[in-house]
Amino acid sequence: MPKEHANWSxxxxxxxxxxxxxxxxxxxxxxxxxxxTGYSILTRDxxxxxxxxxxxFMASSGFQADVKAxxxxxxxxxxxxxxxxxxxxxxPAMAQLLSNTLYYKRxxxxxxxxxxxGLDSEGKGCVFTYDAVxxxxxxxxxxxxxxxxxxxxxxxxxxxSPSPLLLPAKDAVTPxxxxxxxxxxxxxxxxxxxxxxxxxxSVEIVILNAHGVRSEHEQLRKD
Amino acid sequence: xxxSQSESGLLSSEGDSQRTQYPYVTGTSVIGIKYKDGxxxxxxxxxxxxxxIRYKSVERLKQVGKHSLLxxxxxxxxxxxxxxxxxxxxxxxxMWDDGNSLGPKEVHNYLTRIMYNRRNKFDPxxxxxxxxxxxxxxxxxxxxxxxxxxxxxxxxATGFGNHLARPILREEWREDLSFEEGVKLLEKCMRxxxxxxxxxxxxxxxxxxxxxxxxxxxxxxxxxxxxxxAFQNPTVGAEGSW
Numbered sequence: 001m002p003k004e005h006a007n008w009s010x011x012x013x014x015x016x017x018x019x020x021x022x023x024x025x026x027x028x029x030x031x032x033x034x035x036x037t038g039y040s041i042l043t044r045d046x047x048x049x050x051x052x053x054x055x056x057f058m059a060s061s062g063f064q065a066d067v068k069a070x071x072x073x074x075x076x077x078x079x080x081x082x083x084x085x086x087x088x089x090x091x092p093a094m095a096q097l098l099s100n101t102l103y104y105k106r107x108x109x110x111x112x113x114x115x116x117x118g119l120d121s122e123g124k125g126c127v128f129t130y131d132a133v134x135x136x137x138x139x140x141x142x143x144x145x146x147x148x149x150x151x152x153x154x155x156x157x158x159x160x161s162p163s164p165l166l167l168p169a170k171d172a173v174t175p176x177x178x179x180x181x182x183x184x185x186x187x188x189x190x191x192x193x194x195x196x197x198x199x200x201x202s203v204e205i206v207i208l209n210a211h212g213v214r215s216e217h218e219q220l221r222k223d
Numbered sequence: 224x225x226x227s228q229s230e231s232g233l234l235s236s237e238g239d240s241q242r243t244q245y246p247y248v249t250g251t252s253v254i255g256i257k258y259k260d261g262x263x264x265x266x267x268x269x270x271x272x273x274x275x276i277r278y279k280s281v282e283r284l285k286q287v288g289k290h291s292l293l294x295x296x297x298x299x300x301x302x303x304x305x306x307x308x309x310x311x312x313x314x315x316x317x318m319w320d321d322g323n324s325l326g327p328k329e330v331h332n333y334l335t336r337i338m339y340n341r342r343n344k345f346d347p348x349x350x351x352x353x354x355x356x357x358x359x360x361x362x363x364x365x366x367x368x369x370x371x372x373x374x375x376x377x378x379x380a381t382g383f384g385n386h387l388a389r390p391i392l393r394e395e396w397r398e399d400l401s402f403e404e405g406v407k408l409l410e411k412c413m414r415x416x417x418x419x420x421x422x423x424x425x426x427x428x429x430x431x432x433x434x435x436x437x438x439x440x441x442x443x444x445x446x447x448x449x450x451x452x453a454f455q456n457p458t459v460g461a462e463g464s465w
Contacts, residue, residue, distance in 0.1 A: 008243065010342050012372060035374055040385050042366075043376045065339050065371030108343075 011063050011111045012037055015198030016048055017147030018059035019188055020117035021159070022125030022140050026178045026209035029117035030185045031059040032147075032193070032220065034201040044201035044222065051213075053078055056094040056118040057206050061145030062132070063111035070110045073101055091118035095128040095136060102134030109133050113144040119208055125173055139164075140172025147192030147199040154191065158184060178207065186218050193220045246298040246349045248272050250283045251422040252384030253294035254412050255353040256396060257362050257377045258405035261433035262355035264294045265409040267416075268442055269424035276424055284430040284439055288313040291327040291356035292432045293334075296381040297369065298349035305348060308337060327356030327363040331373070339371030351381035357434050380412075383420040388412035402431065414445050 015036040020029045031048035034041060049059045050071045058074070060067040077097060081089050089097070095116050102110055109132045116128040129142035140161045143151040162170035174181060182205060189203040200223070205216045248270045255264040270278030283302070284294045287309050295302040312333060316325050325333075331354040341347050347369045355364040365375040378392040391412050400408065406429055417423045425447070430439040458464045 008347065008369070010345065010370060012368075012370060014372060037368075037372065040389075042372070042385070043374045045376065046374050063372075065335075065342070065368075065373065068335075068373070069339060069371075 011066075013062060013111070013146075013198075014042070014064040015146050016061040017143065017145040017151065017189070017192055017196065017199045018048060018061050018113070018115045019143045019151060019155075019185055020059065020115045020127040020129075020141065021155075021176075021181050021185065022117070022127040022173045023176060023178060023181055024125065024173055025119075025123055026181070026207060027057075027117045027119060027125035027127065028178070028181050028185055028205060028207050029057045029059050029115065030189065030203055030205040031061065031145075032189060032199050032201060032203050034199065035064060036198050039197075041201075047204055049204055049206055050075075052089075052094050052098075052116075053091070053118075054088045055208065056089065056091045056116060057208065057213075058098070058114055058116050059144075060112045060114045062113045066110040067112045070101065070112050070114075074098060077101070090121050091116070091126050091128075092120060092138075094118070095126075095138070098128075098130065099134040099136045102130065102132065106133050113148075115142050115144050117206075117208070119210075123210055125208075137164075138172075140174055143188070145199075147189075147196040150192045150195055151188045154188060155184075178209065182207065182216070189218070189220060243345065244298075244347070244349060246301075248277065248299045249349075249422070250281060250296045250299055250302070251420055252380055252382040252388065252416055253283060253296050253351070253353045254380045254384050254388045254392075254409055255294060255355045255364050255366075255378065256392065256400070256405055256409065257355075257364050257398075258400040258402065259398075260402065261357045261362055261431065262292060262364055263402075263405045263409055264292055264353060264355055264430045264432075265413050265427055266294050266296070267413065267424050267427040269422060269426070270299050271422045274421075276422070279424055279426055280442070282428065282439075284428055286437050286439070287330055287354075287356075288316065289324050290358040290432075291325075291330045291354060292430050292437055293330075294353040294355075294381075294430075296351045301348040301350050305334070305337070305350065305352070309333075324358075326358035326361075327354055327365070328358075330354055330356070331363070331365040331367065331375070335367050335371060335373040338367050338369060338373075342370045353379050353381060356432055360434060383416055383423075384412070387415050387419055391415065410445055414447065417445060417447060 018031040035046040114130040120126045193200040253266040266283040270281040366379040367373040380388045
């Protein structure tokens with residue numbers, strides 16, 4: 001007699017969208033605060049953004065338990081770095097660490113879709129975008145998560161970023177002002193919320209610049 | 224001709240003995256809410272064995288240390304193992320004898336790590352947990368799933384409770400609920416589950432935890448109402464039907 005099978009997956013998709021935009025002297029990192037499973041909403045108020053270092057913020061969507069474990073590993077490694085070097089990790093250094101950490105679990109991946117945003121050592125905005133196993137690239141802007149396919153074409157149109165294939169390499173950092181970039185991000189999220197069921201509730205926006213860090217919250221549709 | 228029995232037939236090799244499981248005796252939804260003075264949690268006392276309601280006096284709400292309350296749904300034996308882990312945690316915490324005690328936030332984090340690490344080994348504890356408590360005036364209410372998905376909120380529920388109870392809570396929960404209002408709200412949710420969740424039993428406990436301490440109520444039953452017009456006169460509005 002065939003036995004009844006209960007099967008389970010070690011992964012779940014808790015949804016959500018992350019965006020980051022790099023400016024000449026600022027960086028905007030944003031993510032919605034909805035956490036879902038299947039067709040249910042678990043909570044409307046969960047932050048997907050994590051401060052990894054003074055000048056590095058990571059926004060991650062995907063499987064929340066893996067995201068949390070990833071954040072813990074990176075925070076722990078950064079603490080060790082600070083003990084050994086007596087300074088904060090730079091954003092490009094953290095970018096490499098994140099890539100290596102993800103690839104370390106190449107054969108049982110962190111189901112996390114990450115965007116790393118911050119300021120490089122010249123104070124210019126930098127954004128790095130990743131896949132689940134650590135492939136990464138420095139870009140002028142990026143979106144990851146369930147609403148990424150809705151947001152990326154819009155950002156391509158609005159930011160008119162130069163092709164990374166051009167020689168000499170053209171700077172991908174946007175000439176927009178900080179206020180304009182924040183407004184653009186809000187537009188991205190309210191548009192994605194309309195059509196992506198996993199995006200909504202509210203968006204948390206972190207802005208990094210020479211003066212420090214601040215964050216803004218904007219309400220989104222809750223349906 | 225004799226065919227040699229391969230290992231994956233009747234016998235499982237040592238490596239397979241601790242892998243994907245199935246739940247056997249399970250508890251259904253747990254609901255937790257924050258209220259004015261602390262946390263209220265409700266769970267029925269059913270232990271189902273597949274489609275049979277085998278056990279009707281299973282306590283699924285338990286105290287953890289001085290400041291926390293744990294409610295569990297899913298495999299009851301795994302819940303009992305979690306209680307053993309927590310017992311050891313609290314014991315070691317007490318043995319420091321330093322005036323410090325683990326609060327609900329810490330216990331929730333510990334549970335999250337246990338669940339996630341078991342998931343990593345492909346040997347999960349088949350439970351969804353609700354952890355609530357109060358420490359130094361701070362109320363805390365969190366949830367952890369069998370694969371380590373965790374969050375905190377003002378109201379949480381496991382299993383069917385997510386579908387049937389949380390919509391009610393989203394409409395009717397308020398920051399300043401009194402104890403009586405909180406109990407009424409939980410009972411409304413539990414009644415709804417009783418009507419619609421086949422593994423629910425009409426024997427429940429409600430637990431309250433505040434800064435002053437924890438009480439778990441004696442088991443009791445809810446009044447149910449089956450005299451809806453649509454059930455009494457099913458053919459009204461559909462002449463000719465039966």
